[in-house]
Amino acid sequence: MLSEEELQSNVSVASSPTSNCISKGGGLKVHNYFGLSDSSSVESSTLSGNVEDDKATISLKATELTLGLPGSQSPARETELDEKPFFPLLPTKDEIFSSSQKNIASGNKRGFSDTMYTEKNWMFPEAVATQSVVNKEVTQNIPKGQLGTLNNSSSPPAAKAQIVGWPPVRSYRKNTLATTCKNSDEVDGKPGSAALFVKVSMDGAPYLRKVDLRSYTNYGELSSALEKMFTTFTLGQCGSNGAAGKDMLSETKLKNLLNGKDYVLTYEDKDGDWMLVGDVPWEMFIDVCKKLKIMKGADAIGLAAAPRAMEKSKMRA
Amino acid sequence: MNYFPDEVIEHIFDFISSHKDRNSISLVSKSWHKIERCSRKRVFIGNCYAINPERLIERFPSLRSLTLKGKPHFADFNLVPHEWGGFVHPWIVALAKARVGLQELRLKRMVVSDESLELLSRSFASFKSLVLVSCEGFTTDGLASVAANCRHLRELDLQENEIEDHRGQWLNCFPESSTALTSLNFSCLKGETNLAALERLVARSPNLESLKVNRAVPLDALTRLMSCAPQLVDLGVGSYENEPDQESFMKLMAAIKKCTELRSLSGFSEVAPLCLSAFYPICQNLTSLNLSYAAEIQGNHLIRFIQFCKRLQRLWILDSIGDKGLEVGASTCKELQELRVFPSDLHDEEDNDTAVTEIGLVAISAGCPKLHSILYFCKQMTNAALITVAKNCPNFIRFRLCILEPNKPDHTTSQSLDEGFGAIVQACKGLRRLSVSGLLTDKVFLYIGMYAEQLEMLSIAFAGDTDKGMLYVLNGCKKMRKLEIRDSPFGNAALLADVDKYRTMRSLWMSSCEVTLGGCKRLARNAPWLNVEIINENENNDLMERNEEDEREKVDRLYLYRTVVGARKDAPPCVTIL
Numbered sequence: 074m075l076s077e078e079e080l081q082s083n084v085s086v087a088s089s090p091t092s093n094c095i096s097k098g099g100g101l102k103v104h105n106y107f108g109l110s111d112s113s114s115v116e117s118s119t120l121s122g123n124v125e126d127d128k129a130t131i132s133l134k135a136t137e138l139t140l141g142l143p144g145s146q147s148p149a150r151e152t153e154l155d156e157k158p159f160f161p162l163l164p165t166k167d168e169i170f171s172s173s174q175k176n177i178a179s180g181n182k183r184g185f186s187d188t189m190y191t192e193k194n195w196m197f198p199e200a201v202a203t204q205s206v207v208n209k210e211v212t213q214n215i216p217k218g219q220l221g222t223l224n225n226s227s228s229p230p231a232a233k234a235q236i237v238g239w240p241p242v243r244s245y246r247k248n249t250l251a252t253t254c255k256n257s258d259e260v261d262g263k264p265g266s267a268a269l270f271v272k273v274s275m276d277g278a279p280y281l282r283k284v285d286l287r288s289y290t291n292y293g294e295l296s297s298a299l300e301k302m303f304t305t306f307t308l309g310q311c312g313s314n315g316a317a318g319k320d321m322l323s324e325t326k327l328k329n330l331l332n333g334k335d336y337v338l339t340y341e342d343k344d345g346d347w348m349l350v351g352d353v354p355w356e357m358f359i360d361v362c363k364k365l366k367i368m369k370g371a372d373a374i375g376l377a378a379a380p381r382a383m384e385k386s387k388m389r390a
Numbered sequence: 391m392n393y394f395p396d397e398v399i400e401h402i403f404d405f406i407s408s409h410k411d412r413n414s415i416s417l418v419s420k421s422w423h424k425i426e427r428c429s430r431k432r433v434f435i436g437n438c439y440a441i442n443p444e445r446l447i448e449r450f451p452s453l454r455s456l457t458l459k460g461k462p463h464f465a466d467f468n469l470v471p472h473e474w475g476g477f478v479h480p481w482i483v484a485l486a487k488a489r490v491g492l493q494e495l496r497l498k499r500m501v502v503s504d505e506s507l508e509l510l511s512r513s514f515a516s517f518k519s520l521v522l523v524s525c526e527g528f529t530t531d532g533l534a535s536v537a538a539n540c541r542h543l544r545e546l547d548l549q550e551n552e553i554e555d556h557r558g559q560w561l562n563c564f565p566e567s568s569t570a571l572t573s574l575n576f577s578c579l580k581g582e583t584n585l586a587a588l589e590r591l592v593a594r595s596p597n598l599e600s601l602k603v604n605r606a607v608p609l610d611a612l613t614r615l616m617s618c619a620p621q622l623v624d625l626g627v628g629s630y631e632n633e634p635d636q637e638s639f640m641k642l643m644a645a646i647k648k649c650t651e652l653r654s655l656s657g658f659s660e661v662a663p664l665c666l667s668a669f670y671p672i673c674q675n676l677t678s679l680n681l682s683y684a685a686e687i688q689g690n691h692l693i694r695f696i697q698f699c700k701r702l703q704r705l706w707i708l709d710s711i712g713d714k715g716l717e718v719g720a721s722t723c724k725e726l727q728e729l730r731v732f733p734s735d736l737h738d739e740e741d742n743d744t745a746v747t748e749i750g751l752v753a754i755s756a757g758c759p760k761l762h763s764i765l766y767f768c769k770q771m772t773n774a775a776l777i778t779v780a781k782n783c784p785n786f787i788r789f790r791l792c793i794l795e796p797n798k799p800d801h802t803t804s805q806s807l808d809e810g811f812g813a814i815v816q817a818c819k820g821l822r823r824l825s826v827s828g829l830l831t832d833k834v835f836l837y838i839g840m841y842a843e844q845l846e847m848l849s850i851a852f853a854g855d856t857d858k859g860m861l862y863v864l865n866g867c868k869k870m871r872k873l874e875i876r877d878s879p880f881g882n883a884a885l886l887a888d889v890d891k892y893r894t895m896r897s898l899w900m901s902s903c904e905v906t907l908g909g910c911k912r913l914a915r916n917a918p919w920l921n922v923e924i925i926n927e928n929e930n931n932d933l934m935e936r937n938e939e940d941e942r943e944k945v946d947r948l949y950l951y952r953t954v955v956g957a958r959k960d961a962p963p964c965v966t967i968l
Contacts, residue, residue, distance in 0.1 A: 238467030238876070239851070240733060240767060240794050241825075245524065245550040245578070249659060250685050250734070274688070282686060 269359060275303050275367035276336075286359040292351055299338070303367060340365050396421075400429045409434045431455060436871075436896050438476060438500065439921065442955045443484035454493045455519075456481075460500035462899050462949055463849075464874055466524065469901055469947065471927055473962040476500045479509075486513035494519040501525070507532030511539035519545035526552035530579065534560035541565070545573040547600075555581030562587040571595040575602035577626045577657060585611045593618045599651075602626025605659055609634050609642060616645040623651050624678075629660035643668045656680035656706075661687065666695060673698030677725075680706040682732045693718050703727045703760075708734040709745045709767060716750030720757025728763040729754060733794060748775035751791075755782035763788040770801040771828055776810025780817035789814055790825035796852035796877070799829040806830055812837035815845075822869075825849040835859035839866020847872040860884035864891050874899040882909030889917045897951035905948055908941030913950070914968035921957055922968040923949045 269286040282302050289295045338350040341364040350358070350365070403426055406412055416426040432455040435441060447453065460476020478500045485492055492514040502525045510517070517540045530553065536546065537560055561584045564571075571591070576583075583606045592598060592615050600623060601615065607628040616622065634642065642665065646652075652672050658681055666687065676699050681692060685708065692707065693715045699705075702723040709731050711719075719726070731746055748771045755761065755778070762785050771793050791811075799805055807828040815821060815838050822844050826834060830853035838845065839862035846869050854860065860880040863873065864887065873895065881904030892898065907924070914922040925947035957967040 236796070238464065238469045239796065240792055241467050241849075241851070242733065242767075243466045243524070243550065244468055245552070246683075246732065249683055 271340075271362055271364055273299060273302070273365040273367070276369050276372070284365070286362060291355050292358075296338075299365075299367070336367050337370055338365065339368050396425050399425050403429055407432070428452060432494075433457070435459070437951050437953075438478075438481070439955075439958050440896070440951060440953045443481045445955070447484060447488045447490060451488075451490075453485075453490050455496075456485075456492065456494070457496040457498075458500060459498045462499075462874070462897060463872070464876065464899055464901065465499055469876070470949075471925065471962065471964050472526075474925070474965060475958065475960050475962070477960060478502050479506045482506050482510050482513070486510075490514075491516055493517055494521075496521040496523075497525055498523040499525065501527040502532070503527050504529055504532035504535070508535040511535040514540075516542055518542055519547075521545065521547040521549070522551050523549040524551060529554040530556045530558050530560045530581070533576075534558060534563040537561070537563035537568075538565065541568070542570060543568065544570050544597075546571075547573055547575045548578055549575065551578050553579055555579050557581040559584055559587065561591060564591050566594070569594050570597065572597045573600040573624075574598065575600065575626065577602040577604050579604040579606075582606050589614055589618070595619075596621070598622065600624035600654075602656060603628050605629040609638055609662075609665065613638070613642045613645045616642075616649055620645075620648040621651055622649050624654040624656075625649070625652055626657035627655070627661070627665070628657060633662045634664055639664050639668060643671070647671050650675070652676070654678035654680075658684040658687075660685075666691065670695070670698055674700055677701055678704040680704075682706040682708055682730065684708065685710075685734055689715050697722055699723060701725055704729075706730040706732070708732050710734045711746070713746055713750035713753065716746060717753040717757075720753040723758060725760060726754070726758040727760050729758075729761065730765040731767055732765075733767040745769055748772050751775060752778050752782075755779040759783075760785075762786055765790040765792075765825075767792045767794060769794055770798065771807060771810065772800045772802050773805065773807055773810035773813075774800075774802070776807065777813040780813040784817045785820065786814070786818040787820055788823040789818065789821060790823065790849070791827055792825065793828040796827070797829045798827075806833070808834040808837065812841075815841040820844055823847040826853060827851060831855050832859035832862070835862040839863050842867055844869055846870060848874070850875040850878055852877045854878045854880060857881055857884035857887075861887055864888055868894075870894070871896045873897075875901070875903060877902040879904050881905050882912075885909055886913055886916075889913065892917060892920055892950065893952055895952070897949065899947075899949050900945075901947040903944075903948075905945050906941060907943050907945055910945055910948060911941070911968055919952060919954070920950050921953050923961070924966045924968065925949065925964060926966070927964045 270283045271286055273282050273284055284295070284298060286295070289298065339347050340350050340358070340362045341347050342361040343363060347366070353361075399422070403412070403415060406415065409432070412426060412430060416423045427449050429452060430450045431452060433446065433450055433453055434457045435446070436459050438458045438460050446456075458478065458481065460478075461470050461474060464470060465474070476499060478497055486509060493516050495510065495517075496519075500522075502522060507528055510520075512535075520536060520540075520543070528551075533546075533548075533553075536543065564587075568591075572595075574591075574595075581604075583604060585607065588603070588607070589611065592601065598619055599621065601619065602624070603612070603615070603626060605628050607615075612627060616625070646668055649672060653675060655669065655676055655678070658666070661684055666684075673695065679696075679699060679702055681687070681695070684692075687710070689710050689712045692711045696702070696705070696707075696711075696715065696719050700722055703725050705719065705723065705726060705728070707715075707730070711731070716731075719729075731750075733745070735745070746766070746768050748768070751764075751766055751768070751771075752775050754764075761783050764786065765788075768791070771791065776791075800807055800810070807826075808831055811824075811826050811830070811834045815824070819841075821842055824838070824842065824845060824847070826849070832855045835854060835858075838848070842848075845867045848863060848867070848870065850873075857880055859878070860875070861884050863870065864884065870891075871894075876899075880900065885900070885905050886909060910922055910924060914920065924945050926945070961967055
């Protein structure tokens with residue numbers, strides 16, 4: 074049976090030995106790696122001066138790098154512009170790699186990082202930046218937010234803007250996983266407004282589900298849906314309840330069932346606190362709820378104070 | 391050897407099946423070339439535009455098995471317009487016309503139409519095997535023709551294709567006399583499935599070894615299928631939204647226990663937890679496990695499952711397994727050869743504290759000595775971890791690391807990841823495929839050019855500083871076949887430095903880089919044996935008509951490939967072939 078990998082690589086285990094010999098016997102033919110030697114090359118004299126400059130800065134010595142094996146030379150050294158080279162090719166000299174390299178540790182040259190992660194203190198060398206960033210093209214895959222931010226527009230920097238084709242996950246996979254998320258919600262989502270998916274987990278359950286809070290209008294509907302999803306669990310665990318749970322979808326059933334078996338429904342709010350569900354108005358609830366969890370009653374004792382706090386804020390509001 | 395009659399030489403060649411070796415044989419002498427080509431049964435064409443079907447058939451008249459690939463790899467990530475090309479139809483037309491005795495057709499990233507499938511099904515009497523991977527353009531009607539007309543069909547394997555599901559009766563189209571099926575995979579179909587037809591088909595296919603069903607096959611149907619096919623080796627299950635009741639569960643377990651030959655498990659796109667646990671009895675036999683679509687199973691239950699899988703060689707899983715889970719995998723799955731960890735949280739912004747980090751990667755490398763292929767999506771990485779991994783696993787053939795945030799440095803030192811990847815290429819002398827990510831400078835490419843002698847495919851995104859980076863790779867990696875680059879500052883100097891290099895490569899992809907139209911034009915002029923394609927979805931007009939100023943305009947997407955048949959005629963308007 075053909076797998077992706079098999080289709081991709083026609084595996085030939087018997088690799089031709091000749092090429093290995095040539096490269097090993099090459100010895101000091103380091104210019105092959107750069108393509109900048111006198112013999113071969115680059116009829117690039119008509120192009121930009123980059124290549125010509127390189128001949129000056131890169132020499133044989135640049136290939137002498139020493140590998141820092143763990144223990145001998147810690148890789149987590151202090152940050153330097155001119156890192157000590159790592160890989161031994163010839164008897165060592167400490168020639169630096171290239172003087173044109175800037176800010177290895179601290180910077181990214183391209184505008185992308187500048188816009189995406191403006192909260193980080195990354196250097197932004199102007200010379201290279203202007204070349205790559207200030208272009209008139211709109212055909213780049215990087216979203217327009219990049220240009221906007223550079224011009225100091227009022228739009229806030231996108232925390233993680235959607236880049237076309239990134240991360241490199243096949244569309245088929247993305248679509249399939251997305252459908253899985255939608256299907257977990259037993260109620261049809263409303264077409265117009267954006268869905269508000271939150272994860273629902275239950276102590277002891279081997280899986281978690283996702284529900285779209287916007288598809289319910291009150292706690293009762295949420296209860297019913299959750300009950301449908303998790304009922305068999307409580308039945309399975311407690312055994313004695315028989316077939317009662319599945320048929321009854323009344324509003325209080327979940328609470329009764331859960332409370333009867335010592336479970337409570339809790340949620341994590343925007344501040345990261347765990348609260349009991351049911352104490353605030355529905356609209357406020359869906360606004361602040363980040364996650365849902367069906368906890369054992371014993372675990373939820375610490376939350377007893379929370380409803381009172383919410384009630385106070387409710388009265389204030 | 392030249393004193394042997396041709397038939398003897400041909401017989402000797404029969405033992406040589408690898409494409410590379412057969413290609414080498416054909417270069418030895420004219421007579422060997424002739425014997426080889428006339429006896430060649432299997433041909434692999436990595437780029438369907440590198441040659442045309444007529445020349446293929448002329449050279450290999452005895453062709454039985456053809457593999458074709460169409461769109462470039464980055465088409466998987468929506469970087470190639472839908473209408474770009476890769477049509478299989480002309481191939482099928484030509485093969486049919488020449489009465490080639492085609493038995494197997496394997497396609498990847500190609501556009502297939504119902505018409506093509508219908509023609510295929512009617513033209514090749516001995517047709518046995520159809521494998522479609524990441525293809526599109528057809529519907530279940532096309533499948534119906536294949537089912538109905540290919541009397542000797544043994545294998546129908548549909549992997550991750552976009553198929554329009556007409557919810558028809560394609561499964562019913564397999565004639566009652568069809569009993570030769572060994573492999574049936576329709577997991578990517580989105581619609582309803584005729585369960586009765588499926589069950590009858592499976593029941594009359596005693597040689598069926600691989601069965602992968604789609605979401606619409608419910609639990610009780612799966613149980614019945616397994617019961618009448620206990621010889622299954624490879625099973626893909628559907629999705630089950632509801633918990634099974636006690637009786638169904640017992641039946642499922644009983645059926646599973648009978649499948650003593652089962653070695654490979656996949657599917658699970660939405661599985662009730664009990665169903666997963668029903669498979670525990672056969673876990674110890676599994677060599678391949680794909681849980682990468684089981685988005686809703688919590689890490690601890692994934693871990694519990696894997697703990698039973700002591701013979702696992704291939705594992706595809708979501709990052710919800712966490713570092714802890716990978717540590718468990720490392721101590722359990724000593725036979726592991728291939729690992730893929732996919733990201734689970736593609737839509738949410740929330741911080742997933744169970745996602746994997748460098749810790750999991752190091753654990754796996756330490757625990758699994760046979761590991762040779764890895765695809766790893768993670769949120770962070772360090773040089774130290776990569777150096778350790780390189781030391782633990784010098785046998786990597788494929789190493790693909792994707793740090794989700796572009797340009798992310800080593801999170802403990804804030805340095806680039808040059809040294810980490812450098813260690814990987816230096817230690818893994820057999821490395822053939824590499825994908826790099828994170829903050830990377832030109833230096834990593836220096837290392838790659840220096841050490842990655844066997845590297846055939848390299849994927850670069852958001853990396854490098856100057857043209858030197860790309861030059862190191864082009865000059866150093868003698869075996870490079872496919873180079874794909876996006877959002878990196880490589881320009882004309884690198885592109886044009888060594889035009890002849892592209893003779894030795896299948897293709898080069900560059901998108902959102904620094905190459906300009908002028909550079910591409912110059913390349914096309916210097917290399918008439920290349921197709922230099924510019925893809926520009928925003929432009930409707932012909933690029934050639936614009937004035938000289940636009941020579942300096944940056945090219946959005948460039949795809950070039952060697953070809954012996956010149957510019958293709960089926961390019962859409964958004965593609966310009968220079």
